[in-house]
Amino acid sequence: MFKLKTLFAAALVCAAPLLAHADKLADIKAKGAIRIATTIDAAPWGFTDSAGKPTGLDVELAENVAKAMGVKLELQQVTGANRIPYLLSNKVDVVIAALGSSPARAKQVAFSKPYAAVYLGVYGGKGTPKFAKVADLAGQTVAVPKGSTPDLSLSELAPGAKLIRLEDTASTISAFLSGQAPLFAENNFIAQKVADENPVKGIEMKSLIRISPAYMAVQPGETALLAEMNKIIDAKSADGSLAALRLKWFKDEQKEVK
Numbered sequence: 001m002f003k004l005k006t007l008f009a010a011a012l013v014c015a016a017p018l019l020a021h022a023d024k025l026a027d028i029k030a031k032g033a034i035r036i037a038t039t040i041d042a043a044p045w046g047f048t049d050s051a052g053k054p055t056g057l058d059v060e061l062a063e064n065v066a067k068a069m070g071v072k073l074e075l076q077q078v079t080g081a082n083r084i085p086y087l088l089s090n091k092v093d094v095v096i097a098a099l100g101s102s103p104a105r106a107k108q109v110a111f112s113k114p115y116a117a118v119y120l121g122v123y124g125g126k127g128t129p130k131f132a133k134v135a136d137l138a139g140q141t142v143a144v145p146k147g148s149t150p151d152l153s154l155s156e157l158a159p160g161a162k163l164i165r166l167e168d169t170a171s172t173i174s175a176f177l178s179g180q181a182p183l184f185a186e187n188n189f190i191a192q193k194v195a196d197e198n199p200v201k202g203i204e205m206k207s208l209i210r211i212s213p214a215y216m217a218v219q220p221g222e223t224a225l226l227a228e229m230n231k232i233i234d235a236k237s238a239d240g241s242l243a244a245l246r247l248k249w250f251k252d253e254q255k256e257v258k
Helices: 002-019 024-031 057-069 083-088 149-157 169-177 188-197 223-238 241-250
Strands: 033-039 046-048 072-078 094-099 110-124 141-145 162-166 183-187 204-218
Touching: 024 033, 024 223, 033 057, 033 083, 046 057, 057 072, 057 094, 057 223, 057 241, 072 083, 083 094, 083 204, 094 110, 110 149, 110 188, 110 223, 110 241, 141 149, 141 169, 149 162, 149 183, 149 204, 162 169, 169 183, 169 188, 183 188, 183 204, 188 204, 204 223, 223 241
Parallel strands: 033 072, 033 094, 141 162, 141 183
Antiparallel strands: 094 204, 110 183, 110 204
């Protein structure tokens, strides 16, 4: 009997961390604030306007999430490389930062329903050849934001490509514009903005990587918080405000995103 009691006590000690795990949604409501990570270097997803204020689709969506929950928004600037580490180290509650899914990421975080979609591609200027298949990029130098969906996708689909991994989107674009790399990989909205700002470059897609939905992300096990994010996405989809947000920033309602 003594041995059984000892084993039971030991089991309770081992289970204590799990029992003590707080519900993050409850924590957010109790604190009256939600910490959301967005990129501020990836227009039109998230960037700073002429007044230095964060703006973009992800920023506005983060504002809508906080408003729907009736709490204050604490916006945290992140890069493509540190989005998930910030979430897993509890520096933020939710990531809304043009985050695409991958098998590796699905083991790290819990994804919401998609709220937008993009075409991931490899882009270059006039005179640079097109590539029918991503695998044909073998031997080509491509600038990518480190740890981004384009980085992960090209690492898998074009292992022979020479990837220059930069800290963030801005550094990636700079590497391309300065001639450090003849190609860069990004989503179509970011690439279009670069093309519009640099018309003499004749920037166009040289190879389509894939269509990539964008998701919110929370820590694994935060089922209540994930359900709350999905509820907000469903409500914003139903009332048309999410499509309006995509139209504002992407010039496309993307009604097929579900």
